[in-house]
Amino acid sequence: MSDPTTPLIWFDGSLRAPDDPLVTAVDHGLTVGDGVFETCSVVRGEAFALTRHLRRLTRSARGLGLEDPDEAAIRAGVAAVLAASGPDVGRLRITLTAGPGPLGSHRFTAGLVPQTVVVLAGPATRSDVARAVRVPWVRNERSAVAGLKTTSYAENVVALAEAARHGADEALLANTVGELCEGTGSNVFVERDGELVTPALSGGCLAGITRELLLEWGAETGLPVREARPGELPLSVLDDVLAGGAHLLLSGSVRNVVPVVQLDGHDVAVGPLCAAARDLFESRMVEHLDP
């Protein structure tokens, strides 16, 4: 059985001890954040939606100009950490970097250095609800890495620390044109006028797997959930939430689908569609572990 406080680690074909040295000091993921990653929930000992996560990992790697990940090797790593994990394990992390690199931002010639691949499994902390705050920083929907799940997450670290300082567990960001975009590790849905509406991917948010499944499962079951039209969700929609005219829902792996009960330090009510979306996701996810 695993020790719940330390992650299980798979690297280069085998399980490793927590204090094993694995990655070189010149790994380009370490020096400049030149890498991509995925986080999946672990449900009943299986990685939830692994196929979709691996697809997105490949998309992100291609977006950075990295070679396609070796999916068979990663699946073997996932199987190895899950086989060794106990009941406390609730999340899985797959990290892929460009491998050893120069000290600057340029890379060694593709294919000449091995990529670094690490698979980790560890405990998950879950809550049925979320507390969110607006932060002043923006997502750049025109960034070279918009929509890619890169390991360059320092902006999210700073924003989440700001949320924590305000007693919240998620920070909400606008994009450069003032539209509601996403959280540091979640997509956002607004319940208004009998519908759940989520920012479109063109606004710079990550194509969340949880978001995508909620859109698909909603369409299948008649839950009114859709992507926003251009200009439909300015950040100021959060003022409507504070005034009680709209409600918020967050989606993300590990977090799953959770209603927001506090915004900018004020209690806000859970919308009926937000609650229905949470219930739909919870019931579907245990029926389909790799949807």
Ligand SMILES: Cc1ncc(COP(=O)(O)O)c(C=O)c1O
């Ligand atoms: C920036 C960002 N947006 C959205 C999400 C939600 O994506 P998913 O549902 O695939 O976990 C994440 C996940 O960590 C994220 O990092």
